[in-house]
Amino acid sequence: MLPWSAIETIMFDMDGTLLDLHFDNYFWQILVPKQYAETHQVSLQEAESFIVAKYEEVHGTLDWYCLDYWQDELALDITALKESISDKIRIRPNVLDVLTALQSGDRNILLITNAHPSSLNLKMKHTGISDYFHRMISSHTLRLAKENQGFWETLQDMEHYNPETTVLFDDSLPVLRQASREGIKHLYGIKKPDSQKPDIVNSEFSLVDDFAEFIPGN
Helix, strand or coil: CCCHHHCCEEEECCECCCECCHHHHHHHHHHHHHHHHHHHCCCHHHHHHHHHHHHHHHCCCHHHHCHHHHHHHHCCCHHHHHHHCHHHCCECCCHHHHHHHHHCCCCEEEEEECCCHHHHHHHHHHHCCHHHCCEEEEHHHCCCCCCCCCHHHHHHHHCCCCHHHEEEECCCHHHHHHHHHCCCCEEEEECCCCCCCCCCCCCCCEEECCHHHHCCCC
């Protein structure tokens, strides 16, 4: 169990942690290739192969998460496409309960996401959870992805947190590894980021199955 008495700062990732990753997986793996094939008049198979190759070129970099980058690369209105399926944006189970409980305390609650600012705004508009956080930070403002060397140290210049008294919840293994290298002490992954896919198997970090277990006092 998390030693809440030793925690001063709580950091949450957004997609796959607080929100169901199914929205993003469906968007990038299904909708974008389909729309690319229709717009550029190529077969779906050609579109999928082209886009997967493009994804691989920038995986793990800030461009991977940048909607402006993909809009230019694919010649698609990525923001409008996201808005078109906004009904698929879902909060993960018991997230509101844990956020409500934490908000009543005196800890610093942060949303730290790789999502592009326009994507962050879209998600907040359709979930209404922005008021639970003292601050929401997109990695685009730091010009580094969360899994990049130096991100968490750079973040300290913006948000003065103590890594020893900080907990990070994030569904990304590379992000958790980088946070660990930069000294964040309490790290948790997510057992089922995408409600439509199998559980994650990971022995490096403890995995959150149900956020109800992390409500202080439970």
